Every structure is written in structure tokens, then in C-alpha cells.
Amino acid sequence: MQGEHVMKITHLRRLESESIFIMREVAAEARKPVFLYSVGKDSSVLLHLAIKAFYPSKPPFPLMHIDTTWKFKELIEFRDRTVGQLGLILIKHTNPEGVRRNVNPFDYGPSAYTNIMKTDALLQALEMERFDAAIGGARRDEEKSRAKERVFSFRTAAHCWEPKNQRPELWNLYNARVGPGESIRVFPLSNWTELDVWHYILLENIPVVPLYFGAERPVVNRSGKWIMVDDDRLPLLPGEQPQMKWVRFRTLGCYPLTAAIESRAATVEDIIYETLVTRASERSGRLIDHDDKGSLEEKKRQGYF
Amino acid sequence: MISTAEPPLSNQLLIDHLGSQDDKGLLRFMTCGSVDDGKSTLIGRLLYDANLIYEEHLANAVEDMRRLGVAGDTIDFALLIDGLQAEREQGITIDVAYRSFTTAKRRFIVADTPGHEQYMRNMASGASNSDLAIILIDARKGILPQTRRHTFVASLLGIRHLIIAVNKMDLVEWDHRIFNCIVSDFLSFASRFDFSSLQAIPMCARSGDNIFIPSPIMPWYQGPTLIEHLETIDVSSELESKPFRFQVQWVNRPNSDFRGFSGTVASGTVRVGEKLVVAGSGRGTKVKSIVTYDGDLSVAVAGQAVTLTLEDEIDVSRGDVLCPSAERVEVTDRFQARLIWMNEEPLVPGRRLLIKLGTRTAACSVTDICCKIDVNTFTELAASSLQLNEMAVVHLKVREPLACESYNINRAMGGFIVIDPVANLTLGAGIIEHGLWHHNHVHPQALTVSKETRATIKGQKPMVVWFTGLSGAGKSTIANAVEKKLVALGKHTYLLDGDNIRQGLSSDLGFTDSDRIENIRRVAEVSRLLVDAGIIALVSFISPFRSERQLARELLAEDEFAEIYVATPLSVAEARDTKGLYARARRGEIKNFTGIDSPYEVPESPELSLDTTTHSAEQLANVVVELILERCH
Numbered sequence: 001m002q003g004e005h006v007m008k009i010t011h012l013r014r015l016e017s018e019s020i021f022i023m024r025e026v027a028a029e030a031r032k033p034v035f036l037y038s039v040g041k042d043s044s045v046l047l048h049l050a051i052k053a054f055y056p057s058k059p060p061f062p063l064m065h066i067d068t069t070w071k072f073k074e075l076i077e078f079r080d081r082t083v084g085q086l087g088l089i090l091i092k093h094t095n096p097e098g099v100r101r102n103v104n105p106f107d108y109g110p111s112a113y114t115n116i117m118k119t120d121a122l123l124q125a126l127e128m129e130r131f132d133a134a135i136g137g138a139r140r141d142e143e144k145s146r147a148k149e150r151v152f153s154f155r156t157a158a159h160c161w162e163p164k165n166q167r168p169e170l171w172n173l174y175n176a177r178v179g180p181g182e183s184i185r186v187f188p189l190s191n192w193t194e195l196d197v198w199h200y201i202l203l204e205n206i207p208v209v210p211l212y213f214g215a216e217r218p219v220v221n222r223s224g225k226w227i228m229v230d231d232d233r234l235p236l237l238p239g240e241q242p243q244m245k246w247v248r249f250r251t252l253g254c255y256p257l258t259a260a261i262e263s264r265a266a267t268v269e270d271i272i273y274e275t276l277v278t279r280a281s282e283r284s285g286r287l288i289d290h291d292d293k294g295s296l297e298e299k300k301r302q303g304y305f
Numbered sequence: 306m307i308s309t310a311e312p313p314l315s316n317q318l319l320i321d322h323l324g325s326q327d328d329k330g331l332l333r334f335m336t337c338g339s340v341d342d343g344k345s346t347l348i349g350r351l352l353y354d355a356n357l358i359y360e361e362h363l364a365n366a367v368e369d370m371r372r373l374g375v376a377g378d379t380i381d382f383a384l385l386i387d388g389l390q391a392e393r394e395q396g397i398t399i400d401v402a403y404r405s406f407t408t409a410k411r412r413f414i415v416a417d418t419p420g421h422e423q424y425m426r427n428m429a430s431g432a433s434n435s436d437l438a439i440i441l442i443d444a445r446k447g448i449l450p451q452t453r454r455h456t457f458v459a460s461l462l463g464i465r466h467l468i469i470a471v472n473k474m475d476l477v478e479w480d481h482r483i484f485n486c487i488v489s490d491f492l493s494f495a496s497r498f499d500f501s502s503l504q505a506i507p508m509c510a511r512s513g514d515n516i517f518i519p520s521p522i523m524p525w526y527q528g529p530t531l532i533e534h535l536e537t538i539d540v541s542s543e544l545e546s547k548p549f550r551f552q553v554q555w556v557n558r559p560n561s562d563f564r565g566f567s568g569t570v571a572s573g574t575v576r577v578g579e580k581l582v583v584a585g586s587g588r589g590t591k592v593k594s595i596v597t598y599d600g601d602l603s604v605a606v607a608g609q610a611v612t613l614t615l616e617d618e619i620d621v622s623r624g625d626v627l628c629p630s631a632e633r634v635e636v637t638d639r640f641q642a643r644l645i646w647m648n649e650e651p652l653v654p655g656r657r658l659l660i661k662l663g664t665r666t667a668a669c670s671v672t673d674i675c676c677k678i679d680v681n682t683f684t685e686l687a688a689s690s691l692q693l694n695e696m697a698v699v700h701l702k703v704r705e706p707l708a709c710e711s712y713n714i715n716r717a718m719g720g721f722i723v724i725d726p727v728a729n730l731t732l733g734a735g736i737i738e739h740g741l742w743h744h745n746h747v748h749p750q751a752l753t754v755s756k757e758t759r760a761t762i763k764g765q766k767p768m769v770v771w772f773t774g775l776s777g778a779g780k781s782t783i784a785n786a787v788e789k790k791l792v793a794l795g796k797h798t799y800l801l802d803g804d805n806i807r808q809g810l811s812s813d814l815g816f817t818d819s820d821r822i823e824n825i826r827r828v829a830e831v832s833r834l835l836v837d838a839g840i841i842a843l844v845s846f847i848s849p850f851r852s853e854r855q856l857a858r859e860l861l862a863e864d865e866f867a868e869i870y871v872a873t874p875l876s877v878a879e880a881r882d883t884k885g886l887y888a889r890a891r892r893g894e895i896k897n898f899t900g901i902d903s904p905y906e907v908p909e910s911p912e913l914s915l916d917t918t919t920h921s922a923e924q925l926a927n928v929v930v931e932l933i934l935e936r937c938h
């Protein structure tokens with residue numbers, strides 16, 4: 001063949017190939033894998049990569065969303081639309097015990113609420129379906145304790161992460177073998193950064209939840225952070241009046257626990273520009289990370305994603 | 306002072322930035338050093354100068370400094386880096402951490418490998434995914450034993466490019482004589498290693514001198530800054546120009562019309578229409594299409610994740626390697642490797658392990674520890690076991706032949722991990738030096754009549770029934786009885802008996818340990834051929850060593866081998882002494898006689914253990930026949 005174009009492998013293409021390789025390893029080695037779909041930008045990139053990895057087959061695992069009942073409305077709409085368009089299977093799970101006790105971030109506090117509605121819910125769902133591998137979109141650049149996370153991260157039968165007792169990981173030779181009840185959390189985006197994710201979204205034209213873009217939204221200011229009034233369940237403090245502000249989100253958690261930033265960024269390019277110049281980290285809008293310093297590490301030990 | 310000024314970015318800068326994403330390469334490197342060399346400080350500095358440290362992380366670090374009572378008006382960058390609670394409290398780094406940063410020219414991934422405890426395991430993990438290593442040296446201390454150790458280990462692990470970072474130059478008055486001295490000391494021992502490039506840089510990670518910007522205090526140094534060197538060094542291993550290798554990862558079968566083989570091109574290039582063979586079976590075909598989500602390609606190169614479809618319906622599954630028929634990959638079941646042990650429980654030869662190489666996982670065992678490598682003295686030592694964090698040259702035997710290459714030729718085809726088949730832990734990692742037994746360039750012929758066909762026309766399932774036990778235990782008597790019964794049932798059998806083989810196939814061998822091992826190897830291979838021919842092979846051999854019986858077992862599939870221990874005690878066998886051999890051995894007329902002056906290793910988990918003191922040979926033969934017939938169904 002003449003005049004063919006041999007593609008130069010840029011760093012984004014190398015990251016893409018690496019992630020595809022990782023997902024194919026899970027499909028080949030795990031008995032019953034599941035894709036933890038959080039509907040955020042990282043999940044959107046990961047889902048796009050999963051579609052690529054197995055094409056023309058569909059991804060050989062179901063998607064699963066842990067619904068805390070306090071997710072942004074737009075996020076849930078986006079989730080259902082995406083899953084419908086792609087024709088994929090979605091497992092939705094909410095902690096029934098939490099619903100019965102009306103667990104919410106206000107009466108229980110962010111920490112207990114997150115434990116019950118996110119961590120416990122996740123573990124319930126994993127056990128119910130007896131999944132032995134769970135694929136998620138966490139990245140090493142998100143937080144210090146995640147820099148030491150393996151790509152294939154072993155969890156005991158009690159779902160514990162033991163940072164001092166991880167399996168050595170060399171080359172791309174991942175050890176996915178587990179005993180009864182044990183499992184592996186798999187992070188195909190380990191080596192991606194927040195900027196890589198946005199560059200890839202731009203390059204591949206991947207749809208994301210509109211909340212990532214600036215728009216006029218009803219918000220209240222609490223301790224210097226903009227919290228969106230996504231529905232009438234958010235208890236307003238005495239004298240508090242929602243106001244319309246141009247804001248967007250860098251990360252999407254539960255709406256009462258995720259702060260917005262002031263922004264008019266309307267395009268992915270705008271977001272990349274803001275990310276380049278910002279001096280605040282991506283997870284700074286996540287209120288639960290900052291209880292105390294080892295906080296995310298502690299949550300991860302207990303089974304949080 | 307903590308600078309929180311915004312970097313000077315404009316829209317033009319954004320445009321430049323977006324443009325540069327298209328041709329940015331990726332460099333992966335590792336840093337080696339000990340607690341006090343300033344390694345975490347260096348990485349913290351790289352991230353800070355690359356604008357990747359956010360305000361609240363800085364604030365956390367400052368707060369940590371106050372809490373830990375660390376004095377100083379400059380930021381302790383190490384506090385930005387040491388991630389786990391225990392590490393921050395103890396001021397040490399426990400585990401390998403991976404961090405990313407980007408400059409205008411390159412995207413970097415740093416493996417931060419701690420140099421104190423578990424350094425071998427950590428360095429091996431870091432090195433496996435790195436093209437370059439930075440060896441940190443404290444300018445006040447010069448070359449330490451650990452510097453020599455880290456350099457040697459980096460070379461053993463196949464690192465080709467090295468940076469000698471002479472750090473803390475501020476504490477030696479920025480003295481160029483000290484720097485020169487350290488560099489010449491370093492070269493005096495490191496020149497024996499085969500590094501393609503070596504660059505020494507004097508620096509101060511705390512102040513940033515020669516990290517991103519040339520140091521005004523050290524004008525005597527004319528070389529590149531650390532980041533300049535990292536941005537420009539050529540580490541390409543020319544993977545694209547090497548022969549094509551494709552490790553099949555996943556069989557892609559959405560419907561009956563499509564059958565593709567998904568995987569990442571390990572090396573070389575492949576084009577539609579090219580002739581390929583499956584390395585293991587030798588079957589040939591042509592590439593029909595190269596499928597990706599973004600459309601079919603005419604060519605795929607090293608590093609691309611694709612799905613290949615083939616012209617012919619040939620047997621290909623996960624773990625198979627596709628390669629050009631003209632440049633076939635070696636297929637071998639025995640090879641020599643450097644192995645690093647990463648488990649508390651020491652490695653002893655003969656133990657059953659799993660090997661994962663590429664996308665293939667197979668049963669294996671270490672047959673020999675040739676020598677242990679002392680990384681402090683660069684010498685080789687004799688060893689019978691391998692402890693945690695030790696490295697050795699070993700011989701490995703794999704149950705089924707693997708397609709592999711020397712690590713130095715192709716990392717993806719020569720790096721492997723070993724796994725505990727029961728506890729599933731990753732026990733160690735190795736790199737292949739070369740295949741053994743000199744049959745490595747003999748490629749298997751794809752034969753058209755298969756083992757299954759031969760077995761089917763005989764109406765049986767072939768297997769090896771291996772009788773082991775002392776001389777005079779009754780092995781041959783029982784084996785004979787078993788064969789008669791099987792033949793009466795219409796089965797096709799063959800009995801390999803120790804005495805008969807000794808007079809023919811192994812007439813050149815004596816009774817030393819090494820001759821006994823070779824004898825068993827021959828018998829094991831012959832019995833494997835018999836199974837391939839569809840026959841039930843009965844083997845009646847003293848076969849005193851566990852590892853050789855294990856070897857015979859590993860030549861076959863799990864259900865094709867049964868070990869029968871004829872458990873007659875020495876006193877009983879000696880009392881029977883049907884051939885008068887014990888009496889002669891006791892008189893010293895026969896040397897190396899099993900049970901007298903040569904050991905017999907009792908089987909640990911035989912399929913059957915037969916007690917000849919309580920049952921007759923006829924009764925025991927019935928038990929064995931029952932086992933064989935069970936396997937047949």
C-alpha cells in the first residue's frame with residue numbers, strides 16, 4: 001500500500017490505548033465485572049473508551065449507578081438519555097435502609113450520609129450481584145493517597161483497601177485473580193490528569209452533563225462556597241435567599257455537598273483555559289474530602305470509591 | 306514566601322497550548338534515592354514549577370509543617386508528595402507513587418520509588434514502566450552504598466538512560482570541585498554497566514536551581530537543566546521497527562459473522578493482507594482487516610489497541626501471539642531469567658507457581674536457582690532459596706510452551722510476573738534472558754491429525770499413570786496387573802518399566818543424582834509422546850525426586866497425569882529383596898541405592914497411595930483401574 005499515513009502516537013493516544021488495554025484485561029480475566037458509572041466527566045470518558053475497547057461488540061459488563069437520591073436532576077436525565085442511546089444495561093441502586101431512615105446530608109452530617117448512601121450502598125450492590133471486579137474512573141492526580149493506588153487494586157472480602165499491603169504491579173501485567181468474596185477495583189484512567197480528560201473530551205467530542213458549563217443557576221453562598229438549589233429539599237437557613245449566578249461545576253457529587261465555581265465557560269476550550277489558570281484543585285469543591293487530612297484515604301480503606 | 310501569583314496566560318497561550326497537545330510525546334521516568342536525598346522534595350519542586358500544585362495543597366503542607374514542628378520559611382515540598390497518613394507522620398515514603406506533569410514539550414509520568422525498605426520491589430515496579438531513572442545523590446555525602454545498589458539494580462532492570470542528580474548543592478557552597486569529584490566517583494563504578502546515556506546535573510531542589518531554570522549561582526555548569534534534559538532526551542526503543550508481535554487479549558465475537566482478535570500491538574507494524582502465524586501452533590493466515598471504533602485501518606503500529614480479523618478460521622485464543630511467518634517468535638517451555646522475589650515466604654525450586662507473560666497465564670516452576678545476585682558487591686552467590694527482595698538468575702519450566710523473547714529485545718515479550726496459584730498474590734517479577742535446551746529455534750509444526758483424533762479412534766482418554774516407590778515396593782507387579790486388566794477392557798496401553806528403559810533408552814546413564822534426573826526427564830518426555838499418540842502409559846519407576854515427578858506432571862494437562870505412590874516401607878521392601886539388591890547395597894557393592902545411601906522423597910499429594918502390607922497386588926490394581934476408568938468418563 002502506498003501513501004499510507006502511519007499515525008504518530010501522541011500522549012493522548014497512548015493514554016487511550018493503555019485504558020483500552022486495561023478494560024480488555026478486566027473483560028478477559030474477571031468472572032463478573034461491572035462498570036461503576038457515576039455520570040461525571042471521567043465516567044463519560046471511561047464509557048467512551050469502553051465502547052472503543054470492545055467495538056464492534058458492546059462492553060461485556062453492565063453499568064451500575066449508585067443513586068444517593070441527592071444527585072443533580074440534570075445528571076440523572078443525562079444518565080438515562082446516554083444509557084438509552086447506547087443500548088446498554090444500567091443497574092441502579094439506592095441503599096433501601098438509608099431511604100427508610102430518610103438519611104440526608106443535613107440531619108446526618110456529610111460524613112455519615114456519605115458512608116450510608118454511597119459507601120454502604122456500593123458495597124450492598126457489589127455483594128448482591130457478586131461482582132468480582134469494579135471498573136471506575138478515579139485518577140491518580142485527584143488526591144495524594146490516590147497517587148499510590150494500583151491500576152488493579154485488590155479489596156479483601158470485607159471490601160477493605162490496605163494501602164500497606166498492595167500487590168506489586170509491574171509492566172501491564174495486572175493480577176486480577178481473587179478468592180471467594182474478594183474483588184478488584186480497576187482504574188483505567190489512573191495515569192490521566194484533569195486536563196487530559198478535558199483535552200480528550202474536546203478531541204473526541206464526548207458529551208458531558210451540561211452542569212460542567214457555565215449557566216445562570218439558583219445558588220446560595222455557604223461559608224464562601226456556592227451551593228446550588230437543585231430542588232426544594234435544600235433547607236434554607238434563616239434569611240437565606242437563592243440568587244441567580246453564572247456558575248459551573250468542576251466535579252459532580254451530591255448537590256448539597258458539591259460547590260460550584262463562578263464561571264461563564266461555555267465551551268470545552270473555555271474549561272481547559274480555566275483549568276490551566278486555576279490555583280484551586282479539582283476536588284476542592286468536594287466538601288467530604290476535607291473533614292481531616294487522611295480523609296479520602298480513610299474513606300477508601302472502608303470501601304469508598 | 307509562597308507565591309500564589311497567577312501564571313501569565315492569555316488566549317494566545319491557550320491556542321498554543323491546544324496546538325501543542327497534538328504532537329506531545331510521553332516520557333515515563335523513575336526517581337531512586339533514600340529518605341534524606343531529597344527525592345520527594347525534587348518531585349514536589351517539579352510539580353510546583355510545572356504549576357500543578359494547588360493553593361489548598363500548599364496550605365495543607367504549611368499546616369503540616371506547623372503541626373510537625375518543621376522550621377523554615379520555604380515550603381517543604383516533600384509534604385506535598387508523601388500521600389498516606391502513616392507516611393506523613395513517619396516522614397518516610399512507603400510505596401511507589403505515580404505522578405503526572407506537563408511542560409510545553411512533553412507529558413511526564415514519574416514513578417517515585419522509595420529507596421529504603423522494600424527498595425527492590427519498589428524499584429522493580431517503577432523500572433518496569435520507565436525509560437529513564439534519576440539517581441539522587443546528596444552532595445554532602447557523595448556516593449553511598451545505596452547509590453551503587455540503585456544504579457546496579459536500574460541496569461539489571463533494563464533501564465538504559467540515567468540522570469545523576471547531585472542535589473543539595475547549596476549545602477556544599479555550590480562547589481564545582483565536589484560535583485566533579487562525585488561524578489568521577491560515579492563513573493568509576495558505573496561505566497561497567499551498559500547505559501546508553503548518562504547525564505550528571507548539579508542542583509538544589511529546595512531552591513529550584515537547575516531544575517527548571519539554569520542556576521545563576523553555578524555558572525560553571527554548562528549542561529542542560531533537569532527539565533531541559535527530560536524534555537529533549539531520545540528514549541525511543543524503536544519498537545515500531547522491530548518484528549511485529551501481537552498478544553491476543555480478548556476474542557471479539559459480537560455475532561456469528563464477526564470473529565476478531567483484540568489486543569495492543571506490542572512491537573512492529575502490521576498491514577492488511579500480511580501473512581501471519583500463530584506462534585504456538587504454527588498455523589498461518591492473512592490479516593483480513595484491522596478494525597477500530599474510528600474506522601478500519603490499513604496499518605497498525607506498536608502501541609495501538611486494535612482488533613484484527615483473519616482470512617482463515619484458525620484456532621486463536623487469549624494468550625496466543627501472532628507474528629509474521631518470516632520473523633517468528635521463539636516458543637519454549639524452559640528459559641533462563643532474572644527473578645526478583647517479593648514475598649515473605651522464600652522461593653524454593655519445584656514449588657508450583659503461575660506465570661503471567663503478556664496475556665498468557667500458565668503453570669510453571671523454578672527448576673534451578675543458578676545464582677543469587679548480591680546487589681551491594683555486584684557478585685554472584687550460590688543459593689538454594691530466594692528471600693524477600695532478593696534477585697537471582699533462575700531456570701523456569703512452563704507447563705505449556707510460551708511465545709517469548711529476551712527482555713532486552715522486547716519488553717512486552719520478556720517481562721513476567723509469578724503468582725501464587727492458591728493465595729493469588731503476586732510473588733515476584735522476572736525478565737527473560739534466553740530460552741534453554743537449545744531447541745528454541747525449532748518451531749512447532751502444525752500437525753493435521755490431533756491428539757484428540759488419535760484418542761477418539763481408540764475410544765479412550767489417554768493419560769500417564771506414574772508409579773513411584775522404593776526398589777522392591779511392588780510397582781512393576783501392580784503396574785503389570787493394571788495393564789492386563791486394561792487390555793482386557795479393550796484399552797490401548799503401554800508399560801514403561803525402569804529396568805527395561807535402563808537397558809535401552811537410558812543405557813548411557815548411571816545412578817548419580819544428575820543421571821537420575823536426566824533418566825526421568827527422558828521417561829517423562831516419552832510418556833508425553835505416548836499420551837499424544839492416544840495411549841494410556843503406565844510408568845513404573847523409583848523416581849525418587851519430587852521435582853522430577855512434578856516435571857513429568859507439568860508436561861501434561863491436569864487430568865492427564867496420576868501419581869500412584871506404592872507406599873511400601875523400607876523395612877518391608879528390604880525384607881522382601883526379590884532381586885537381592887538391598888543385600889548388595891548394604892555390602893557396599895551398589896552405590897547410590899535409593900533408600901540406603903540415596904534419598905527417596907515421599908510424594909506430598911499423590912492421586913493414590915497404595916499399602917502393599919495390607920492389600921494384595923490384585924486388589925490394589927483394581928483400585929488403580931477404577932481411577933483410570935473414572936478419568937475416561
